[in-house]
């Protein structure tokens with residue numbers, strides 16, 4: 001089973017064809033998505049996360065069709081964005097992490113144990129009772145990741161998760177995402193050194209895929225495009 005299988009996919013938002021002719025058959029565990037501003041990366045991430053529908057073509061993610069198996073896909077995937085405020089809901093850190101587990105109806109003890117384990121993994125145990133909206137930007141991003149990983153997703157889609165972080169927290173978040181903890185990762189990033197740490201990379205240009213393969217080769221293709229100045233502003 002291919003992790004990501006897209007055939008002739010288009011995404012139309014309003015009256016704009018944001019993605020077109022997207023073909024991809026990729027089974028790498030960690031995939032970087034790179035490309036210029038406005039090239040379609042976030043829309044692709046939203047498509048994989050089930051947040052926007054394809055308007056053309058066929059999509060299979062983890063073998064699932066988002067159009068017909070949206071509920072199961074949502075259970076098995078987690079989406080993390082660059083702005084963690086949008087993802088923090090509950091008043092304290094541990095309540096917020098526990099909130100992510102609600103759909104699983106685990107019961108009090110099992111929930112507490114899963115939350116404690118996740119807080120420990122992301123270095124948030126000492127902040128368990130801290131008001132979640134008073135955290136620093138980096139701590140909020142760790143909390144958003146904690147809320148994603150506590151569900152033990154098979155696929156994590158992360159859109160610029162290190163964008164607002166200092167170097168230390170960016171490294172910490174990247175290490176958590178790239179660590180082999182039984183999940184696949186699709187990582188949208190402008191950080192080409194981070195892209196190089198993934199197993200495969202996809203280059204978007206003008207709303208479609210321009211190159212796929214080894215990160216070093218795809219980054220080189222991107223740098224050639226940038227040098228040619230052939231990308232639209």
Ligand SMILES: Nc1ncnc2c1ncn2[C@@H]1O[C@H](COP(=O)(O)OP(=O)(O)OP(=O)(O)O)[C@@H](O)[C@H]1O
Pocket residue numbers: 013014016018035036037038039040041042043044204
């Ligand atoms: N809801 C929408 N309606 C119309 N056009 C949209 C919508 N969302 C995005 N677009 C357009 O689609 C194109 C791709 O946007 P997208 O956010 O996917 O790019 P991106 O590669 O993630 O960019 P960045 O690196 O700046 O985050 C842009 O031209 C954007 O203006």
